[in-house]
Amino acid sequence: MTLIAPSILSADFAGLAEQVRLAAEAGADWIHVDVMDGRFVPNITMGFVVVEALKRVTELPLDVHLMIVEPERYVERFVEAGADVVTIHAEATVHVQRTLQMIRAAGAKAGLAVNPATPLDWFDDVWDDLDLALLMSVNPGFGGQRFIHRSFQRLAELRRRRGEAGAKALIEVDGGVGPDNAGELARLGADVLVAGSAVFNDRAPVSENISALRHAIEG
Numbered sequence: 001m002t003l004i005a006p007s008i009l010s011a012d013f014a015g016l017a018e019q020v021r022l023a024a025e026a027g028a029d030w031i032h033v034d035v036m037d038g039r040f041v042p043n044i045t046m047g048f049v050v051v052e053a054l055k056r057v058t059e060l061p062l063d064v065h066l067m068i069v070e071p072e073r074y075v076e077r078f079v080e081a082g083a084d085v086v087t088i089h090a091e092a093t094v095h096v097q098r099t100l101q102m103i104r105a106a107g108a109k110a111g112l113a114v115n116p117a118t119p120l121d122w123f124d125d126v127w128d129d130l131d132l133a134l135l136m137s138v139n140p141g142f143g144g145q146r147f148i149h150r151s152f153q154r155l156a157e158l159r160r161r162r163g164e165a166g167a168k169a170l171i172e173v174d175g176g177v178g179p180d181n182a183g184e185l186a187r188l189g190a191d192v193l194v195a196g197s198a199v200f201n202d203r204a205p206v207s208e209n210i211s212a213l214r215h216a217i218e219g
């Protein structure tokens, strides 16, 4: 089964609790929280206080995606704030394995993300320390970007590597995911699909958007 993780980056922040409630009611599995620092990516978003606030209004797991440099300085505080999964970027720290271990020691699931042009080799040495492997299918920084087609191949390759390693980490795809590609991504073995602008937009209600994704996945 492929999980759906709506990214609140595209939600209406003036009514965040309500947006999350609508997503949960419509069957979202996780809530994806994009933390950006204006250094690793050219955008600044949210931090601890938003994670804490979300924790009070939803029982869904909070999937916190850190697009920040030196994430080792902050991972424990994100776990304290209520993150259930904390994902760091391979490109953002010189201490990937140590930071993954810090996340688990703090009591959360540990994730590693890679940008679209970063070799998948990063995963090969850390499967034992990993609960989630996040494949970026856009360059991180903004919602609403177009899916990079080569990500299909990278997903298949990552799936192969995970099998070879006998690892259990979930594979998550993030960026440009919508009803048009969710079926193929699920078929290729994505365990979790992040969707921001495909869930929170002006075109249709959140419930319809999540149903459309669900149908694509099951179709």
Ligand code: DX5
Pocket: 007, 009, 010, 032, 034, 065, 138, 139, 140, 141, 142, 143, 144, 145, 174, 175, 176, 177, 194, 195, 196, 197, 198
């Ligand atoms: C991009 C973020 C994504 C983003 C996805 O840097 O990591 O989680 O919110 O947005 P969409 O689904 O609109 O590409």
Ligand code: ZN
Pocket: 007, 032, 033, 034, 065, 174, 194
């Ligand atoms: Zn993300």
